[in-house]
Amino acid sequence: MKDSYKPDYRINDRVRIKNVYPQGHHRTPWFIKGKIGHIAAIYGKFLNPEQRAYGLDGCPKQALYRIQFKQKNVWVNYLGETQDTLCVDLYERWIERV
Amino acid sequence: MPNVHDRGGWPNEEAINLDNHEWLDWQWQTQALPIVLRQKGIINSDELRRGIESIPRDDYEAMPYHDRWATSIESLLIEKGILTDKEIQSKVTEIVRRWN
Numbered sequence A: 001m002k003d004s005y006k007p008d009y010r011i012n013d014r015v016r017i018k019n020v021y022p023q024g025h026h027r028t029p030w031f032i033k034g035k036i037g038h039i040a041a042i043y044g045k046f047l048n049p050e051q052r053a054y055g056l057d058g059c060p061k062q063a064l065y066r067i068q069f070k071q072k073n074v075w076v077n078y079l080g081e082t083q084d085t086l087c088v089d090l091y092e093r094w095i096e097r098v
Numbered sequence B: 001m002p003n004v005h006d007r008g009g010w011p012n013e014e015a016i017n018l019d020n021h022e023w024l025d026w027q028w029q030t031q032a033l034p035i036v037l038r039q040k041g042i043i044n045s046d047e048l049r050r051g052i053e054s055i056p057r058d059d060y061e062a063m064p065y066h067d068r069w070a071t072s073i074e075s076l077l078i079e080k081g082i083l084t085d086k087e088i089q090s091k092v093t094e095i096v097r098r099w100n
Helices: B025-039 B045-053 B057-062 B065-079 B085-099
Strands: A014-017 A036-046 A062-070 A085-091 A095-097
Touching: A036 A085, B025 B045, B025 B065, B045 B065, B065 B085
Parallel strands: none
Antiparallel strands: A014 A036, A014 A095, A036 A062, A062 A085
16 A cells, blocks of 8 residues: 555645635644645655544545745735745645646 | 634734743643553544644633643543543542642
8 A cells, every 4th residue: 555655746736725614623724725835845644633633543544745835825914025935734635736 | 713723823912922931740740641641542642632622712712731731631531431520520629638
């Protein structure tokens, strides 16, 4: 299983974070929902915390990505430099291709 | 409105207090307890987080950091049938008596 694993996204793919607010535990912060960034790193696959939070085994594992955003695209009226970036680690089910 | 724990980017006019402070004994114990419970396979970190996030908004806002941990651990142990609310309360009563 481990060797056959291929993540759905590749480095530099442009992606949007799903703008949804499910009831249960999840690790996607509100401020990044609906925002567009690109894949900066692929960490591998990990047990799904959204399942583990309820005592389940967390399978199937979920790919985890480091996604980079431009700060000015994340915050309204961002006052810093235009080239400033923000990275957030996000699980595959939260990502959609742009 | 984001959930109460989902704090990133919330506007805040207050300066952040960066001073170090000494932990009380119970805070060390509260920090250590999930490590033991994880090693024994009783809880995992995601459950601990879910327990913290389940604290009602007003209670959450009123609680210092380790109180939230302790509350989460307590509700998880009750949920898993390892301790009962009654057992915890009677132990608390016993300890309070011993300390006073």
